[in-house]
Amino acid sequence: MSNLNARLAMRSLKRDLRAADVRALFVALMLAVAASTMIAFFLDRLERGLERQASQMLGGDVVLEQRDPFDEDLRTELENAGFTLSDQVDLVSMISRGDRFQPASLKAVDDVYPHYGSSRVDLGEGAEQVASGPSPGEAWADPRLAQLIDIEIGDRVQVGQTELTISGIIEREADQSGGFGSFNPRLMLNTADLEATGLVQEGSRVEFEILAAGSPQALANVQGLLNELRREGVEVSDVRVDRPQLGTALERAESYLGIAGLAAVLLAGVAVAMSTRRYVERHLDTAALLRCFGASQRQLVVIFSLQLLGLALVASLVGALLGLAGQAILLWLLAGFLPMTLPPPGIMPLGLGVLTALAVLVGFAGPTLLRIKRVSALKVLRRELDPLPPSAWLVVSVASLVFGGLLWLYSGSLPLAAALLVGGAALLGVLWGISALLLNGVLRGVQSLSGKGPWSQALRLGGRQLARRRQAGLGQLMAFSVTFFAMAMIVLVRGDLLNTWQDQLPDDTPNYFAINIQPSERQDFEDAIGPSAEAQSALYPMVRGRVVAINDQDPREAVHPDARGDNSLRRELNLTWQAELPEGNEIVAGEWFADEEGEGQQQDWMSEVDATAQATPVPISMEDGLAERLGLTLGDQLTFAVGSDEITTEITSLRSLNWDTFRPNFFVIFPPEVLESFGHSYITAFFLPEEEQSLVNELVRDFPGVSLLNVEAILGQVRDVLAQVTRAVELVLILVLLAGVSVLYAALTASRPVRAHESGLLRVFGAGETMISRIQGAEFALLGFASGLLGAALAELATAVLYLYLLDLAPRVHPELWLALPIGGALLIGVIGHGLSRSLRKQAPSASLGLLGEA
């Protein structure tokens, strides 16, 4: 029997492919799959590619760092888990050439280095990409070191007890590991020469690193081991957690692409719902006839479900192929922006695409399809006996539930999906009410038009047509407004996202950091860079201090075991003092240092600090991320060792700050005066335009003690990533717009027979083609106008919520939206609807009227 049903279903489907609604259904499903698979394919590959890039910046997928050499067992364990290991040793040492000495940040790399990417090194014939480190006996210096001690390629430098030949000037290291924290110029050497230098000795300040490269699976396998290492005090960087500088931009882009993909799926779902309605209406006669011939209700459901299922499978196959092609085109478009080769597409997104198509079909077409089951056999005798359409609530509920499921699947968060769903459902209820009011308002407004011109008349008549089909009109109004809303939201979010990114890294983002400016040369330094630098951050005083106690306990005992390896407990922190909250910082808990009323108390702890027998703790402000990592909160006490003194402090405020700004940021800020008596220097960041680069040489000459750090390369990398992501965002936007058009097409196809009937009747009653054309144009335009208005309201509301809770942007009102959507909607729906009805207007009335009868 089922075989028979399948045969019957497929045979009718083959014939049915000619019908407009089946085509619309096919196109909608195909688009849903194309959008979701393209985004999934692309995101999957981009994600893996960007992770690779992050790995490159990090130096490996996992980087372990500690003061002592790592033991062999750990190495073996990592290798067994599937990692390739590279050893690296970082230390600061004095190097010399002749009579010139300079402290340098030494980075010793092995023959495996680098795991990913390549360095940009001048080996004597201009800068080139080099995918290795220096050979034994050789070393590479960065341009600053070369300038400071005046070395050229071929020169020999003294490093500890050995001499190395400079074989290259390194402009950009393949990775940022080992040394971004140290501000001395770089000298890269081979680990083989390390022993000969005699620099690695008991008690010397050396960091040993293992850079491990492996698959995500390997990474997942060693999570337990990594946690254990963290507890033992090893600093562990995991590429999935520690993506230097790419973090927020990437997260937002992924959220955006995810939302855009879902918007496309939602739109396609609406299109599916509308096409199915028409499809079912067209097949009610068939169903009644089959009932007459003795088919059971179940059999009807099976036959028509199989038909749609067949359609969905073919559509998802075509859609998946399109998605695959789409992501290939996307990558090809982005080729120039992708410095990395992406891994090949995986199989997962394909399954996701088919699953999406089926879910959309079941959710958006299911309840409507069940209407076929309820058809009465008596309909063959009495045509008007159509089963009632399923209640709008049922259709919406089932669709929402399925869409919620998809949200869950895509977002991976049940609470988020549930919240969006409940919010969406509530919104839909409100939307229905508002739509009805809005439609009434617009129609009333149109009816009160007193003009005698043909357009006023067309508007009145068009409005009346719309009023007559109020329920259908309301449905279309909702579908169109949801479409406009989704399209507008995607455009808005894109614009605001890009603006935020550009704002975040404006053209004058500091490209130099100047560190170690002594109080005595502070003014001279500012005067020196003042005329050339186009932007400069404030000068921050900096004192190095180490956390020696938390709440009177050993810091490692006081914090959560997972936080024991945290950098902040292992190294000296840069402490600063400020009277005002620095730009870009925001107090999230507690209060910033009081100026006036705390005066008396301040005196107290001031005098005690002076007496170094302090009892009242000094208030400090801590970065909220660090506090969270260490499990600290307001009121917790930290003791810092600064020089030979100890200062006990109490957290009185927590600050959030944006680490992506390329400005000096501080974990801990003290109130003024407390630290001033300690030895301190200043740090600042400034932007030096290309043509002013010669100033760097002057600064290096005039302020030999000041370290200048060029972050142009890192900035460039971050900008590259943003550019790539922006392109991706734009392509996805096009897809969403296409899905929106499919909704318009489906809606207009669904209402075609009714409109044909109306225009046929109008023709019979003597209306000319011009008149009918105007009436139809006016009707569509009115519908578009109302939909645009509602869509604008929805988009405004939704973007505000999105910004606040998902994308972490500041919400704002978009006045342009309220103008563009209603007018654009009227034009778009008016023109498309009018165009699609052209053939109807050309038809003889007998033919148009026949459209509602039997074929």
Add this chain to the structure above:
Amino acid sequence: MLHAENLTKRVTSGERTLTILHDLSLSVAAGESVAILGKSGAGKSTLLGLLAGLDTPSDGELSLFGHPLSRLDEDGRASLRAGRVGFVFQNFQLLPTLSALENVLLPLELSPRAGETDTAAQWLERVGLSERQGHLPKQLSGGEQQRVAIARAFVSDPELVFADEPTGNLDPDTGAQIIDLLFSLNHQVGTTLILVTHDHALARRCDRCLRLIDGHLAAFDPHTLASDTLESEEART
């Protein structure tokens, strides 16, 4: 074959209840052909719907092939019809997306048996359309479409065929051909035939005629009246 007792059908429209059929009783024996005449809106189609089990009566009992229909649900009544009841409709009711042959095949596919395609092709041949097997309904004339519908009604070798105004949408000449075809096939196969019509020429070909006036059924001899008299009489009532 078919036995109806005290059938009543009421419909409610707003607050008004309208009784379309009053206390109708009717028996049809196997192999008999019965015509039900009546003017437009007399309730002919409603009665046909009840008799075929497409609809349920408000009161009364009806049994088809010995099964009381009141004890069957919608699906039970459908399975009772499957393969045993054929239909011919005024508006043909061919599926627009299926070819002539596929339309004839449809009832067979719902109650499958061997060689169904050959059977369907033979029936198309019997109604004179063997050359038009692959044509879609819209490529056929009204008369041809009704012939396809007749082939479809007989293809499953039914015990009972219902015909609802089978000539209603056809011109008189074509209608006459269709009547000839319908009765000749009926005689060949020996099917029971219940047809509803206002065409007394058609009614005259049946073994028995009943007339539906004001919801009541009365026996009637179509041979006693000329068609115009019938029409004018109906117009008065």
